[in-house]
Amino acid sequence: MMRKSNVSLSLLASAIISNMAPADYLGPSPYLSFDDVSAGASISPFSDTTFLNFYIENFEDGNLNTPGVTLREFASTNITTAYSDSVDGDDGTIDGLATGSTRSLFSDFKTSSLTFDFSASALDGSLPTHAGIVWTDVGRNNGGTPLSSDLSENTIFEAFDQFGNSLGVFGPFSLGDSSISRTTSEDRFIGVVNINGISAIRISMPGKNNWEVDHLQYGTVLLPDTSSKKPEISVKGGYIKLDVIDGRSPPDEDCTATDHYGRMIYDPTNNALFLCDKFGWQEK
Known part of the structure; x- marks a missing residue:
């Protein structure tokens, strides 16, 4: 499910990106x-x-x-x-x-x-x-x-x-x-x-x-416990690279659980950015 909202980009900058690290x-x-x-x-x-x-x-x-x-x-x-x-x-x-x-x-x-x-x-x-x-x-x-x-x-x-x-x-x-x-x-x-x-x-x-x-x-591996930390993105001397979809909606199954909240994905065809929260995928 996708839901459009008017959340500002400053809020996006404080989101947790749970799948940013590549394989x-x-x-x-x-x-x-x-x-x-x-x-x-x-x-x-x-x-x-x-x-x-x-x-x-x-x-x-x-x-x-x-x-x-x-x-x-x-x-x-x-x-x-x-x-x-x-x-x-x-x-x-x-x-x-x-x-x-x-x-x-x-x-x-x-x-x-x-x-x-x-x-x-x-x-x-x-x-x-x-x-x-x-x-x-x-x-x-x-x-x-x-x-x-x-x-x-x-x-x-x-x-x-x-x-x-x-x-x-x-x-x-x-x-x-x-x-x-x-x-x-x-x-x-x-x-x-x-x-x-x-x-x-x-x-x-x-x-x-x-x-x-x-x-x-x-x-x-035992991943660090980040439950008590404030969500943040910190990038120094580089770029954040988001997953990309091309002219289609983000998969609903990728935004169904609390540990999915904060995921972002980009659609270059429509120049649209999507954020996962408790309401599902939000277009920004």
């Missing part, structure tokens, strides 16, 4: 362990973050069973240990190889994408603010070492906000090498941070059906 994509970055010091810089960018809750799924028990996440596509952890490309540190030693019976999540010659959906209700009522995954290997479709064409601009990553809207496609990136023998130097972390919540992440290798990932990781 940040991370990586691809070398990854040998979540936080093992012997891995040097090849660790998770989340390893030094303080979380309210945080989970890593390493698939070592053969299942995806960390709380609050499900996989849309079919995949398997039953790839033979001659080829299973787990994260290096999962075997206890950082040495450039995944050895022993360590496991990864394998596309099983069936899918070119892996989409992980998060459930706020299973995660103490909040969606993750941080999420990522480690890409570990690619082979030729249906088996064998990859062709050179399999290694070029082959991987994309996409995250979705708290409403299920895409936060943009990240990539493509050229990942992998000519080996399918459990080497780990090519392993790469890709992730996202969105303080408003992440409902899903998807990693894809379009046209490929023989690839692996590992170390799905996600968590929620």
Whole structure:
């Protein structure tokens, strides 16, 4: 619902903008362990973050069973240990190889994408603010070492906000090498941070059906309590960038709760600014 009013721009300048911070994509970055010091810089960018809750799924028990996440596509952890490309540190030693019976999540010659959906209700009522995954290997479709064409601009990553809207496609990136023998130097972390919540992440290798990932990781940071602070906007030496709609009304579902109040959105076609308050969207 929209309601037009005559509130002055000075009032807008004191509104709370609850979704002003953009999402940040991370990586691809070398990854040998979540936080093992012997891995040097090849660790998770989340390893030094303080979380309210945080989970890593390493698939070592053969299942995806960390709380609050499900996989849309079919995949398997039953790839033979001659080829299973787990994260290096999962075997206890950082040495450039995944050895022993360590496991990864394998596309099983069936899918070119892996989409992980998060459930706020299973995660103490909040969606993750941080999420990522480690890409570990690619082979030729249906088996064998990859062709050179399999290694070029082959991987994309996409995250979705708290409403299920895409936060943009990240990539493509050229990942992998000519080996399918459990080497780990090519392993790469890709992730996202969105303080408003992440409902899903998807990693894809379009046209490929023989690839692996590992170390799905996600968590929620404890945001500062601003309930006792006066609403304000403070910008120094820069700009405020609002979300934009083009010639249409703001979505009603984006202005239905008290924590939505103060949101602003701009329509450049009609040169209209909208503010969310208890009456719904107001055109200013």
